[in-house]
Amino acid sequence: xxxxxxxxxxxxxxxxxxxxxxxxxxxxxxxxxxxxxxxxxxxxxxxxxxxxxxxxxxxxxxxxxxxxxxxxxxxxxxxxxxxxxxxxxxxxxxxxxxxxxxxxxxxxxxxxxxxxxxxxxxxxxxxxxxxxxxxxxxxxxxxxxx
Numbered sequence: 771x772x773x774x775x776x777x778x779x780x781x782x783x784x785x786x787x788x789x790x791x792x793x794x795x796x797x798x799x800x801x802x803x804x805x806x807x808x809x810x811x812x813x814x815x816x817x818x819x820x821x822x823x824x825x826x827x828x829x830x831x832x833x834x835x836x837x838x839x840x841x842x843x844x845x846x847x848x849x850x851x852x853x854x855x856x857x858x859x860x861x862x863x864x865x866x867x868x869x870x871x872x873x874x875x876x877x878x879x880x881x882x883x884x885x886x887x888x889x890x891x892x893x894x895x896x897x898x899x900x901x902x903x904x905x906x907x908x909x910x911x912x913x914x915x916x
Contacts, residue, residue: 783810783818787911791821794910795830802830805843805861812869815876819883820844820869822908823890826900832861844868 783806791806792799805824809817827845828834836845841855842864848855851871857863872890879885888901 783821783911786915787818787821790911791825791830795825797830805830805865808862808865809869812866813872815873816883816908818911819887819904819908820865820872822904822911823868823872823887824865825907825911826904832859832864846871 788799788802788806791797791802806817806821809820809824813820824830824843827840828843830843832843834843834845835841835855838847839849839855840847841858843861844864844867846853846858846864846867848858851867853863853867858867868890872886875889876883876886879889884901884905887904888897891897891900
């Protein structure tokens with residue numbers, strides 16, 4: 771499905787992406803495979819984008835807690851998204867809510883993926899820099915092996 775900026779999403783992460791994530795973040799392959807399945811289920815438009823958000827937000831650590839109370843793999847804020855911090859520590863809950871937020875951001879950005887990722891993070895220059903980091907991580911995950 772093409773986006774407003776003409777960019778098309780890959781169909782699904784392959785085993786090379788799983789291996790790349792497992793090596794890069796020092797996470798067991800089985801854990802990566804579980805999160806990949808969640809990303810494919812909850813954000814089928816571009817699961818690798820959601821996986822890139824996981825890498826940038828938490829470095830694949832489900833117990834990560836941010837400076838203003840964000841929790842889990844995608845650093846979702848419990849005070850904004852209707853799930854408790856305990857619930858958000860569960861990767862299935864965290865990715866489901868993060869994907870819902872990202873879909874909403876994509877709709878508000880009229881299909882502009884960079885704009886949607888920036889909205890996911892907030893506003894302003896910091897959000898734009900965040901979007902660049904996430905999109906670069908997405909490209910790293912998809913890059914063919916040398």
